[in-house]
Amino acid sequence: MKRTLENIEEQFETFQILNEEGKIVNKDAMPELSDEELKEIMYRMVYTRILDQRSIALNRQGRLGFYAPTAGQEASQLGTQFALEKEDFILPGYRDVPQLIWHGLPLYQAFLFSRGHFHGNQFPEGVNALSPQIIIGAQYTQAAGVAMGMKKRGKKSVAITYTGDGGTSQGDFYEGINFAGAYKAPAIFVVQNNHFAISVPVEKQTNAKTLAQKAVAAGIEGIQVDGMDVLAVYAVTKEARDRAVNGEGPTLIEALTYRYGPHTMAGDDPTRYRTEDLDTEWEKKDPIVRFRKFLEEKGLWSEDEENEVIDKAKEEIKAAIKKTDEQPKQKVSELIGNMYEELPQNLQEQLEEFKAKESK
Amino acid sequence: MAQMTMIQAITDALRVELKNDENVLVFGEDVGQNGGVFRATEGLQDEFGEERVFDTPLAESAIAGISIGLATQGYRPVPELQFFGFVYEAMDAINGQMARLRYRSGNTMNAPITIRSPFGGGVHTPELHADSLEGLIAQQPGMKVVIPSNPYDAKGLLISSIRDNDPVVFLEHMKLYRSFREEVPEEDYSVELGKANVKREGTDVTLIAYGAMVHSSLKAAEELDKEGISAEVIDLRTVMPVDFETILKSVEKTNRVVMVQEAQRQAGMASYIVSNIQERAILHLEAPILTVAAPDTVYAFTQAEEVWLPNYNDIIEKVNAVINF
Numbered sequence: 001m002k003r004t005l006e007n008i009e010e011q012f013e014t015f016q017i018l019n020e021e022g023k024i025v026n027k028d029a030m031p032e033l034s035d036e037e038l039k040e041i042m043y044r045m046v047y048t049r050i051l052d053q054r055s056i057a058l059n060r061q062g063r064l065g066f067y068a069p070t071a072g073q074e075a076s077q078l079g080t081q082f083a084l085e086k087e088d089f090i091l092p093g094y095r096d097v098p099q100l101i102w103h104g105l106p107l108y109q110a111f112l113f114s115r116g117h118f119h120g121n122q123f124p125e126g127v128n129a130l131s132p133q134i135i136i137g138a139q140y141t142q143a144a145g146v147a148m149g150m151k152k153r154g155k156k157s158v159a160i161t162y163t164g165d166g167g168t169s170q171g172d173f174y175e176g177i178n179f180a181g182a183y184k185a186p187a188i189f190v191v192q193n194n195h196f197a198i199s200v201p202v203e204k205q206t207n208a209k210t211l212a213q214k215a216v217a218a219g220i221e222g223i224q225v226d227g228m229d230v231l232a233v234y235a236v237t238k239e240a241r242d243r244a245v246n247g248e249g250p251t252l253i254e255a256l257t258y259r260y261g262p263h264t265m266a267g268d269d270p271t272r273y274r275t276e277d278l279d280t281e282w283e284k285k286d287p288i289v290r291f292r293k294f295l296e297e298k299g300l301w302s303e304d305e306e307n308e309v310i311d312k313a314k315e316e317i318k319a320a321i322k323k324t325d326e327q328p329k330q331k332v333s334e335l336i337g338n339m340y341e342e343l344p345q346n347l348q349e350q351l352e353e354f355k356a357k358e359s360k
Numbered sequence: 361m362a363q364m365t366m367i368q369a370i371t372d373a374l375r376v377e378l379k380n381d382e383n384v385l386v387f388g389e390d391v392g393q394n395g396g397v398f399r400a401t402e403g404l405q406d407e408f409g410e411e412r413v414f415d416t417p418l419a420e421s422a423i424a425g426i427s428i429g430l431a432t433q434g435y436r437p438v439p440e441l442q443f444f445g446f447v448y449e450a451m452d453a454i455n456g457q458m459a460r461l462r463y464r465s466g467n468t469m470n471a472p473i474t475i476r477s478p479f480g481g482g483v484h485t486p487e488l489h490a491d492s493l494e495g496l497i498a499q500q501p502g503m504k505v506v507i508p509s510n511p512y513d514a515k516g517l518l519i520s521s522i523r524d525n526d527p528v529v530f531l532e533h534m535k536l537y538r539s540f541r542e543e544v545p546e547e548d549y550s551v552e553l554g555k556a557n558v559k560r561e562g563t564d565v566t567l568i569a570y571g572a573m574v575h576s577s578l579k580a581a582e583e584l585d586k587e588g589i590s591a592e593v594i595d596l597r598t599v600m601p602v603d604f605e606t607i608l609k610s611v612e613k614t615n616r617v618v619m620v621q622e623a624q625r626q627a628g629m630a631s632y633i634v635s636n637i638q639e640r641a642i643l644h645l646e647a648p649i650l651t652v653a654a655p656d657t658v659y660a661f662t663q664a665e666e667v668w669l670p671n672y673n674d675i676i677e678k679v680n681a682v683i684n685f
Contacts, residue, residue, distance in 0.1 A: 089432065118466035130432070131464055135452055141422040142457070145429020152411060153433055172452075175422035182417050338467040339502055341525045344554055344601030 005209075012210040014256060015236055016226040020285050022293025031235040035300055041082055041230055042295055043309050045074040045288050048098045050313040051107075052261070055114070058321060059265040065115045068095040069261030072228075075287030076192045076255035077162075078102060079233030083241055084160060089146045090129040091139040091161035095192075095259075099162070100129055107320035108327075117330050118338065137167045140176025140189060147185035147250065158244045160188040160237075166197025168211050177218040177252055186244035188237060191254045192227060198263045199273035215252035227255030228285040231294075258282035331358050364544040367537040369511035370400050370476070373518035374438065376548050378408045381436060384522060386413045388423055388440030397442060398478055398537060420446050424453030427473045428461060436472045438522055444479035444531060445488030447496070458527045459502030473528070474521040480533035480572055481622060481654075481669050487661045490534070492571075492623035492654075497529045498600035498632070504528045504553060505600040509536065509574035511544050513597055516551030524553060533571040556603035558610065562592035565679050566610040568633060569620040570596040573652075573670065577620050580675035589683060599629050607633070608641055615646040616682045620675055625653035647685035650678040 017026045024030060033041075052071045058064040070077065073095070081099040084090070090103055097110050104127040113120030113131065121131040133139040143161035150157050167173055168191055180187040191211050195202050208214060215222025221243070225236045233255055240251035260279065262268035270279075295301035333354040336347050343351060364372065377384045386401055386408075392415035395402035405413040416423050420441055427437040441447055447454070458471040481490040498505045506521055506528055508514035514532070521528040559574060560581050567577040574595045581591035592610050596602060611617055617637060619630045630651045637649060652670045660668035 091429075118463070120466075121464055122466040122468045130469075135456055138425065138452055138457055141425025141453060142429040142432075144422065145426030146432050147429070148426055149430045149433025149435055152430075152435070159429070171419075172421055172425065175417075175419040176425065178417055178419070179422045179426055335463070338463045340462070341470065345604060346601055 017231040022290045047313040072260040075230035076227040079230040080237040083237035087157040094132040108323040111324040137170030137172035144179040147187035165193040180250040181218040181220040184249040187250040212254035222252040227257030363541040369515040373515040420449035424450040441477040444477040455500040495628040520550040556606040560593040562590040565616040580672040617649040647682040
């Protein structure tokens with residue numbers, strides 16, 4: 001009798017294109033990207049790293065609210081997003097704000113989301129997405145529904161959703177991938193395995209050797225990718241997207257990555273559950289460092305260019321936070337108006353009550 | 361006009377809306393080929409095809425979750441939860457997600473979803489098939505909860521629920537599915553959400569009820585009439601939001617109230633309604649408001665349910681107590 005789990009890792013070998021030294025190790029898999037596109041990816045990763053640094057600082061100054069740091073995960077976040085088209089629909093987790101920004105969400109609105117201001121979630125026309133999900137895994141069933149709807153409409157687009165390693169333990173994770181599989185819906189399910197669900201290591205999360213193998217039970221494609229290698233992440237997402245729009249069903253992508261910072265800025269202390277050695281080990285795999293080496297080798301990137309991006313990012317962040325500050329504080333009376341299309345009697349009464357309070 | 365049971369009226373409402381609006385989708389466990397375990401969707405897949413009326417895998421959270429996703433693509437989903445006792449599996453998707461889509465998006469998105477589900481006691485179901493859990497949903501801002509007591513209202517309220525641009529939980533009492541028939545127009549009509557119905561006019565006491573308890577209240581009112589007590593019976597029809605206007609008008613006339621619900625007494629609809637009446641009309645009351653409700657235990661499935669469920673004698677007892685206060 002064949003043992004099911006025997007050598008299962010071999011089936012889910014980590015897909016890589018660019019190694020830690022910035023060398024191409026998988027030439028055949030190299031995606032077709034122009035020099036301009038390669039530079040654009042670098043631009044976005046550097047920009048997003050700066051955005052993360054500034055967001056942490058702004059949070060510490062009390063100028064931002066809820067914030068989940070992103071440094072370390074740039075390749076997983078932006079590599080997947082770069083493979084999307086404008087008409088694709090993003091269902092992010094709470095750490096996945098960068099994907100929304102590069103999908104078209106203005107920076108100041110991302111900051112407003114952080115501050116808990118609903119204008120942050122009033123996405124401009126053409127930004128096809130839901131606001132970042134707080135409940136772990138809830139977006140997975142919703143993504144299946146978005147994809148089912150796209151298929152019914154005959155659209156050539158996909159729904160892409162994100163969770164972490166912890167999210168793969170949720171019932172909604174399994175329900176979502178199973179529904180999408182059953183309907184062959186054009187969905188891409190991304191698991192950014194950053195190895196810790198707040199403090200619980202992935203080894204304690206599951207006995208599964210890979211998270212990608214969870215696709216097998218749902219009868220969908222699963223792939224594990226080096227989540228610090230933006231080219232590999234882009235390539236697998238692009239392929240998943242092509243297959244999805246061709247009616248070949250959903251894909252589960254496990255991206256191996258690491259968050260350098262704390263879980264959120266609300267008091268998490270990673271030294272309680274991670275060693276400095278582990279941090280150092282992952283920093284060596286840094287997505288920006290290796291992609292910089294790759295681009296410099298091709299003569300496509302320089303220190304000056306990078307400094308220009310950093311300066312530009314800082315300028316734009318500064319302007320965005322200024323715009324954020326200018327946004328009037330939200331009122332309870334406005335929130336009441338956002339509950340129903342037509343206010344029922346209880347809320348009409350409460351609306352009057354709060355309007356009176358707020359006019360004082 | 362045709363004579364219809366409540367289940368037939370529900371099927372008819374689904375048919376009307378599937379015809380009216382190509383964005384309406386009907387789905388759930390066994391709703392396609394099988395026509396639903398209670399046959400609420402009988403014949404609809406044949407008539408409208410598998411793209412519009414379809415079976416889902418067996419997972420309540422995903423049934424509610426995909427509804428939200430489908431709503432983002434312009435659809436008007438009408439999912440069925442096979443029994444409302446299974447709603448616990450879908451609580452986040454309903455109260456945590458669809459109820460909040462409008463709010464969360466700053467009023468730029470909405471979830472025009474109607475979740476249909478059978479509930480209610482007295483039909484000898486196993487555990488978690490009969491519970492009255494309307495209070496769980498009614499406590500969630502952003503949701504509406506509708507509970508019809510008869511075939512005419514069932515059709516008109518379901519049509520209104522499907523057309524509503526906010527999420528509705530539409531609860532169908534199993535005991536009422538086939539217990540009686542009445543005239544139901546075959547054409548398209550609607551019954552407005554959030555409006556109660558005075559089912560019987562009276563002058564001495566107001567009975568407020570919904571679902572199957574409307575019938576227990578009407579029966580109690582008939583018995584009380586023989587004793588010379590004139591009871592007014594209000595059928596709430598929508599339990600969130602509550603039509604306090606109709607209730608208060610009646611209270612000002614009768615000055616006495618008995619609140620009737622099949623659910624357990626703790627928390628729930630009765631507490632909310634009674635507290636509102638006393639806040640708004642205490643000077644009109646000649647007696648404390650009494651509540652008829654089930655005891656605060658887990659639903660007494662099968663063996664003891666007839667005793668556990670509130671009945672018209674319980675109502676008569678409480679009416680006598682408020683009259684003789």
